[in-house]
Amino acid sequence: MIDPNLPLVDIHRHLDGNIRPLTIWELAAQHNLALPANSLDELLPLCQIQDKTADLLAFLAKLDYGVSVLANPDACYRIAYENMQDASLSGLDYVELRFSPYYMAQHHGLNVADVVAAVVQGCADGERDFALKYNLIGILSRTFGTDACTQELAGLLAHKAHITALDLAGDELGYPAPIFVEHFKQARDAGWQITVHAGEADGPQSIWNAIELLGASRIGHGVAAQHDERLMQYLADQRIGIEACPTSNYQTATVIDTANHPLKRFLQAGIEVTLNTDDPGVSAIDISHEYRVAHEVIGLTVEQLRQVQMNGVHQAFISAAEKQRLLDGARAR
Numbered sequence: 001m002i003d004p005n006l007p008l009v010d011i012h013r014h015l016d017g018n019i020r021p022l023t024i025w026e027l028a029a030q031h032n033l034a035l036p037a038n039s040l041d042e043l044l045p046l047c048q049i050q051d052k053t054a055d056l057l058a059f060l061a062k063l064d065y066g067v068s069v070l071a072n073p074d075a076c077y078r079i080a081y082e083n084m085q086d087a088s089l090s091g092l093d094y095v096e097l098r099f100s101p102y103y104m105a106q107h108h109g110l111n112v113a114d115v116v117a118a119v120v121q122g123c124a125d126g127e128r129d130f131a132l133k134y135n136l137i138g139i140l141s142r143t144f145g146t147d148a149c150t151q152e153l154a155g156l157l158a159h160k161a162h163i164t165a166l167d168l169a170g171d172e173l174g175y176p177a178p179i180f181v182e183h184f185k186q187a188r189d190a191g192w193q194i195t196v197h198a199g200e201a202d203g204p205q206s207i208w209n210a211i212e213l214l215g216a217s218r219i220g221h222g223v224a225a226q227h228d229e230r231l232m233q234y235l236a237d238q239r240i241g242i243e244a245c246p247t248s249n250y251q252t253a254t255v256i257d258t259a260n261h262p263l264k265r266f267l268q269a270g271i272e273v274t275l276n277t278d279d280p281g282v283s284a285i286d287i288s289h290e291y292r293v294a295h296e297v298i299g300l301t302v303e304q305l306r307q308v309q310m311n312g313v314h315q316a317f318i319s320a321a322e323k324q325r326l327l328d329g330a331r332a333r
């Protein structure tokens, strides 16, 4: 299903939604933190999805266990480093890891910029040890409101050169794009690319807002675009990519069943759809699972899967020369 002669990338992957359960367990023990579980087996159903949740917010609550054990910057370093190892083990040639430093800092009152520094170092060491390319995307967690996002942005800007893009994630319905216009203006001024979670819990207007008000050149999920023909045409014409994450969309009840995911429809409309994992640790999946689902459940042909794989390269936040290096590397194996 995955073509070994093409690069394999994952460009929508939350590193704070991919904390190993064993690491959660070990960090809790190391820092004397209580978990509502007496064993690793009891922890699993708390921090991983069982089939599906009622809605996006119920899904997002599952991420809280992982970040609750980030007691110091070393713990943040560890999960970043392990994310690079996980990405390498799943066969990725290139990964864009996104993270919300305010969310990671919040439980233990860590300094936001220190969290960013630890993540930057963990990923850089992981790149050296596990031989895969990466870029980091900073997240503003909209759920905490505009003031917290101002702090979060400042922490990310303190390490501006190590961050490639800015994203907006969390409660899309409660905290819509228009209240973050100023944050994203600063991000664009810093030279960052923009991708925004939109059309996941809210409708097509949220996607228009992400593009027109925040400057998004990629859209996370974008499921609601299927209800707006003009928007689908616009995404195709402007080559604004959709970062599709089908299993996450099923688990958050964004789609009723995976077979009805609009991935195929988007491809037919000429949109550069990519295939990604979102929160692989919480969803208990990996990238090969998503390709299998796209083929067996959503019904993409082998040729369409190859198209999706290539779209990931096209939409990656890297230069044309770096894209060519990925293509050459894959062809040579």
Ligand SMILES: O=c1[nH]cnc2c1ncn2[C@@H]1O[C@H](CO)[C@@H](O)[C@H]1O
Binding pocket: 014, 015, 016, 017, 056, 060, 063, 098, 099, 100, 103, 139, 140, 141, 142, 143, 169, 170, 171, 197, 200, 248, 278, 279
């Ligand atoms: O599928 C998703 N939709 C919206 N927000 C998400 C999703 N997965 C994780 N986060 C949010 O991203 C930040 C951590 O990286 C947190 O704000 C978490 O709630």
Ligand SMILES: [Zn+2]
Binding pocket: 012, 014, 169, 197, 220, 278, 279
């Ligand atoms: Zn996401």
